[in-house]
Amino acid sequence: MAIAEVKHLKKVYPTFTLSDVSFDLSAGRITGFIGRNGAGKTTTIKGMLGLVHSDFGQVSYFGMPLEENEDKIKHRIGYSTGAVNYYPKKKIKDIAAVTKTFYTNWDESTYRKYLTMFSLDENKTPSELSEGMKIKFNLLLALSHRIEILILDEPTSGLDPFSRDELLDLFVKLKNCGIAIFFSTHITSDLEKCADDIVYIQKGKLIASCSKDDFIENFGKAGETLEETILRLERNARNAETAC
Numbered sequence: 001m002a003i004a005e006v007k008h009l010k011k012v013y014p015t016f017t018l019s020d021v022s023f024d025l026s027a028g029r030i031t032g033f034i035g036r037n038g039a040g041k042t043t044t045i046k047g048m049l050g051l052v053h054s055d056f057g058q059v060s061y062f063g064m065p066l067e068e069n070e071d072k073i074k075h076r077i078g079y080s081t082g083a084v085n086y087y088p089k090k091k092i093k094d095i096a097a098v099t100k101t102f103y104t105n106w107d108e109s110t111y112r113k114y115l116t117m118f119s120l121d122e123n124k125t126p127s128e129l130s131e132g133m134k135i136k137f138n139l140l141l142a143l144s145h146r147i148e149i150l151i152l153d154e155p156t157s158g159l160d161p162f163s164r165d166e167l168l169d170l171f172v173k174l175k176n177c178g179i180a181i182f183f184s185t186h187i188t189s190d191l192e193k194c195a196d197d198i199v200y201i202q203k204g205k206l207i208a209s210c211s212k213d214d215f216i217e218n219f220g221k222a223g224e225t226l227e228e229t230i231l232r233l234e235r236n237a238r239n240a241e242t243a244c
Contacts, residue, residue: 003027003180004149009047009057016204018043021057023199023209025149025180030171032195032212033184036234040204041184045153049079061149075105077149078142080135092137093122096144103145111144117170131158139167143174150174152183156190168194188227200230202237 002024011018018040025031035041046052048059050070059066061073087095100106115122118136126134135158142150156164164187171181171194185191191198191212198215200208208215212226220229 001026003062004048004182005058005060006044006048007058007060009044009059010055011043011047011052012055013043016040016043018047018204021201021204021206023206025182026197027148027180028175028178029196030175030181030183030194031197031199032191033182033199033201034186034188034191034230035184035201036186038203039201041201042153043204044201045151045184048151049074075103075145076147077151078145078147079151080138080142080155081153087125088127089125091123091125092120095126096122096141099141100144105146107144107146110146111140114140114143132160132163135159135167136163147179149180149182152181154185155183156185156187164190165193188225188230192226200233202234207233 004025006024007022009018009021016038021040021044023031033041033044043052047054047057048066050059050066061069061077064073066073096111100108100111118133118140120129120133120137120140126137129137135155139152139155142152156167159167168190171183175181175196183190195212198208198210198212199206200215208219210218216226216229219233220226221232224232
């Protein structure tokens with residue numbers, strides 16, 4: 001059963017249009033959101049979270065429209081980007097102390113668990129963290145209030161290969177606990193390792209929303225890796241545009 005639904009999402013900018021994007025997220029499944037830079041992944045995610053006002057469409061979580069239930073819904077979902085842009089000189093423990101006041105379901109034991117897992121020093125500030133550790137800090141805050149859905153924008157960007165593998169392993173553990181995970185990426189090997197479903201967009205248009213196995217069957221060719229399939233689809237789209 002879908003616990004998040006994106007229906008006919010559209011957002012028009014002067015130089016870009018996100019057009020009629022629809023897909024569902026299910027509990028206990030990892031959905032990889034794939035597309036090259038500028039395809040509309042971040043715009044879609046911002047629309048899903050109410051961070052931009054969509055021109056058309058509806059986003060619902062747990063059977064509730066986001067627009068009328070934003071506060072209630074955001075207590076049940078976690079969100080993280082690849083960057084930390086707030087309080088760069090405040091200590092991690094002080095930022096966490098402020099953050100937990102916004103969540104009635106903040107779980108201190110969960111916070112401590114991930115603090116240890118990510119090897120984060122509470123007495124450091126975001127400005128003292130590497131790019132990879134900043135991503136882990138964002139995830140720490142996102143995971144510490146008993147979430148049911150985790151939405152991530154390029155979470156593995158900036159991580160070294162070992163840290164990326166650790167993070168993907170964490171995704172699998174979270175999905176086994178029933179959490180729905182939706183993450184955008186342009187690193188196709190991440191999808192091969194852990195994704196159950198794929199949402200794929202090109203230039204603001206939805207190309208596919210299906211299980212990874214169905215994507216490979218419907219779009220792949222014999223002997224191709226998932227990366228080779230997506231690269232071929234992108235080349236075909238570029239060549240078609242050039243021909244026009």
